[in-house]
Amino acid sequence: MAASVLFDAPGPRTQVRHRIYSVAASAAIVVVIAYALWKLNDDGQFEYALWEPFLTPDFITALLVDGLVTTVTMAVGAIIGAVVFGFVFGVAKMSDHRFIRWPAWIVVEFFRAMPVLLLMIFLYFGFFVSTQGGFLWIDQRGGFFAVVIALTCYNGSVLAEVVRAGVAAVPKGQAEAAYAIGMRKTQVMTLILLPQAVKVMLPAIISQMVVALKDTSLGYAVAAPGLTKVGQSIYKEFHNQVPTAFVLAVLYVGLNLLLTLLATWIQKRFVGEKKIDIVAAAAGIDKDRA
Amino acid sequence: MTPLNAVLDNLDQFFKAFGYTLFLFLVCAVASMALGALLVAMRVGPIGVLRKVAAVYVSLVRNTPLVLIFIFFHFAAPIIGINFKWVQIYVGSFDFTSAFATAFIALSLYTSCFVCEALRSGVNAVSIGQAEAARAIGLPFSGVMTQVVLPQALRASVPPLASALIAMLKNTSVAGIFFLAEATATMRGLSNDFSSQRLGIFLCFAIGYIVLVEIVSMISLSFERRWRIA
């Protein structure tokens, strides 16, 4: 529903009133921003010394390479893992066999209902604290893997629901036609349903990547590397918490907006109007039980 | 030694920890729904400036990691004179001091964006005819919203709203790494003291969270059923 349906086309008097509201609101916003800027300036937050680290090549490299790249690596790793996890458990949840369906349901429910941070802390102090880091080209400590695995489990169980919703979104006739030409259950799933579901799921997977990217910052609790960690060591050294928080926010928000943009583009390019709402999919399990 | 001794011997700590989690969840739920409703009103309202402000606010805050918001309020904001050390409420053995207040602010601000989006999807689900009919009988924007659209939107947004609140319930765990002795912090403390029972301790706390999540989701289900349009 477009916003304009909610109110009549404003007449001359309302237009004036709206204009007054707009001006008042703009004025209020300008005042708030101006006050914030004045306050920041008054507290000396714009002093060059506080911002200098962010203009120093070493620190920019640290932020971008040790920070941004590691964060993205963790998020990408987690999402790849989550997609695999999601497909395995999503399909398992749709199994005709109770002994496959139920354990899959329990695993998915367990990881979805528990804070990912709790899992991360448990994994880290229970296992990764004592393992030798380093995997493929990634030379990292346990915190890295605690983050990746915890996020894989959590996002994977959310994606399991998305997979199910994606398969459910494929028109029924597709499966029926496949059975009619003599395909087996596995063939119907792997050749007919999943390929079509994937297309619909792509934007949802990318939205989930935004979630994973944000959640990598939970690695703060388990000494994991990444943007937050680099920022932390910068503000500990220079006591420039405000500028650091600002720079970190810009980097995270920028990256996430980029991903959202990508999701929108993929949606338009590959999927068209049909869309799996990730919120609805995540809430979908509740509807099942109803 | 059963694997659960650590939790059984410290049941008071266990329940107190989840007490903090639950209190934090409840106050944040109220605050974030109020703020979310305000945001959605701005977001769909007739004032262009407010629409933009709400949109920018939502897209900025929801794309910022919660940990960063906590870091801001704990370590950056005090430097520019925003702090919550004046909050000192003591209820029984619970202390609601700066750690709790900061968690409350950070979580509510963060969650309100998701509440706003949930409500907006609900507003979008209300059929156009409803709003048109409301306008036809002469209701102003405030009337259209409060009398006709929002009550129905709320109904349609129960599932996404419940998702947002459940996510927030799980996000209260972040407060545990910022000075608040809630469930996640307590799990960490206990696992440290009884390192041989890590798995048991972890499962107990995980189940504690799962129970809370299930309660919230059941409440949302019952609302959904009660409000289902026949």
Added chain:
Amino acid sequence: MRLRKAFAATAVTLIAATGLVACGDAGDDKAGRDVEAKNDCDDKFEAGSRMAAIADAGTINVGVKYDQPGLGFKGATDDVPSGFDIEVAKLLVADLCIDPASDKVNWEETISDNREPYLESGKVDIVLASYSITEDRQKVVGQAGPYMVTGQRILVKSDSDVKSVDDLKGKEVCSVTGSTSLDRIKEKGAKGVGADSYSECAEKVLDGTYVAMTTDGTILAGLAAQNEGELKVVGDEFSEENIGVGYGKDKPEMCEWINGVLSDAFEDGSWAEAFELTLGPSGVETPEPPALLPCK
């Protein structure tokens, strides 16, 4: 469309920032002692001992702290950590004929909770991370030394009236989650608040959220020095901590070796020099070297 504009703005900001890089010059190099690697390892250690194995391999993993100024601290752009723990570690490393300044030394960050697991699993060979010697810990890991004796004290703001731990009854006092300091301050009647790291506690004391924080005096001295004029260490030590070197419990031969290197360092003045260089600036006077505990 809105997103596109926002992204464009972000991109422009980033590019502008990178364009300006040439002018920034933040950060400074932390000084440390130059310690030369010995070269007598061929027959110094008994065959089959852990020391011989490390010396043969030529690489060593050392667990240290990254967030305690003066003891073990590593900034965002530092290649190696710095501090008193590090200086002592360098002496041990050098004795194994490994150049402490080279990349043959792998400095691993250990936090309070993971020091035992790191040693038990062999992920690190030795731990020097303000690691106090306790009976509980000696059940799972080996501990040699001490190379420093310190005690739990209190850090408050410079203008605070708090004089000792008795003034803190019922007040919120910050320390690290899971640390013995936190348990002990609770026993003293204060309300313990658990943080993720000591520097976070210091931040919260600085901004007035908590009246005080507590842990070993040397750590507090480092934090006080980092915030000169704003924080001070007060009160008597209300515990005695022997800071030692952690090693794997299954390698008991390391104890005598560590104590040997330490006692040499006590005698030839390199211990005092390291102390002066790292903790001296925090206003801690260089004490007499501590008495080493006998190996079991």
